[in-house]
Amino acid sequence: MSAPIPRLRFAPSPTGYLHVGGARTALFNWLYARKFGGQFLLRIEDTDRARSTEESTRAIFEGLEWLGLAWDEDVVYQGASFERHRADAQRLLDNGTAYRCFCTQAELAERRAEAEARNESFKYDRRCDRLSTDEVARRVADGMPFTIRFRIPEGTTSWIDLVHDEIEFPNKDIEDFIVLRTDGTPIYNLAVVSDDIAMRITLVMRGDDHISNTPKQIMLYRALGAELPTFAHLPMIHGLDGKKLSKRHGATAVSDYQHLGILPSAMVNFLALLGWSPGNDIEVMTQAQMIELFDTAGLQKKAAIFDPKKLEWMNGQHMSLIPSDELVARIVPAMEAAGLATAAELEARREWFVALLDLLKVRARTIDDVVRQAGPYFRGPIDYDPDAVAKQWKDRAGTAEILAAARDVLAQLASWEPAAMEQALRALAERMGFGDKAGRVFQPLRVALTGLAASPGIFDVLLLLGRSRALARIDDALGYLRAGTGSAAS
């Protein structure tokens, strides 16, 4: 028999947003499916009606789409399969692997409390399993509510986990768990197994917080006469303090990073390296490379700590990797949101904008960084950064002299190109007695042009600004310096 096509699924419950941990689980499932020619399915586990919301479901879709993790086939909603879940519970009852339990929640809670008081661990004592057939029939006839409990068989349950190798549980430590509630709705473990069987899932890859559910699920597969899938339990993601990642740690939703100006390709790359390694020193990868290199042998057993600093570095790497021309689409919305320019304006001078991105992205780690730096190239009036003024315009009269001279030199340039600018400005520095310290001209000029102490190379700035705007900025600076007051120019 040839190897079947792998079928994997990501099965989040829609009770919030798409968490980075969930996103990484989805990513590994997706990578495996893509790598081995399988299917990646999406199942929304919405059986907890009280906590599930449509909004969360939408957030999951949007998060996965943004990351570029496309799923195959239609989305499966667990809540739509109540009938099958109920039927499967009935089958367990019929084939004798489960029994009716008439104990009420209140009774159970009381017994649990008593056991706790005696410092003992509570485990259901199977009393309802000892009821006679007649007694059970009588109670059912009386309309007494009951749950359906799975009877844990003797022995041990083990499996070969793709990341942990063999894991074994003595069955005696597992209690007869409920599979169907009094109201006829299924409990998680039954719903999952029933759905995974129905979806013909061959590899269950999920968080390792499910390890202790696995023996129960394996027993259900067997009781239902279904073939077992392979299991792979991925480590968790923790916050910088080593605790499970939560809202306390700041951004935990995939959408948070989207809004922070992180590129999806960087997010995916970073997440992939949290709990997986290609086995060599490769770090920055495209999605195609990740698929190429993915292998469960590289999966980590240990929980990883989410380090936002490395994510930012990774984002910088991806910004360099992606041609500016392709970056435009991702940056334009942020430019609009910042009120710097409209999409139409940017489209009208796309070439210029791409050239600007080339210069800005190298000194930015996020899209937001780019937007922050872009201000001077769009706004009419610029603000002078106080620190920049304090440092580079300390001597107002002297600075004005330098800027005036620089203005003259630039205004007389035959052509507005970097080589000419450099030659002229360096010659000016020489004439003014600065020797080869041309920075004494460049620095004050940079502040006049951008208002900032840091920017791309001065000739690039001059070029991007254009002759008339550059000269106007110098004039404004001269006005500011000579007036001795004021804070802004145009």
Added chain:
RNA sequence: GGCGGUAUCGUCUAGGGGACUAGGACACAGCCCUCUCAAGGCUGGAACACGGGUUCGAAUCCCGUUACCGCUACCA
């Protein structure tokens, strides 16, 4: 408490008995480059949790201890 899982630089990790003076990356520090800031290059500090075995030889295998995490619901 019970059961399960995990344990290499601050962080992500390579390593699967000798190639380890434990490699790479982020972060940090210094230097180089340089008109500033980045980027880039170079250099540096920084780790095998502890204790027993097994072995000629353990980061690597086994056992125990410790620490951390997870599960322990008519939640998922």
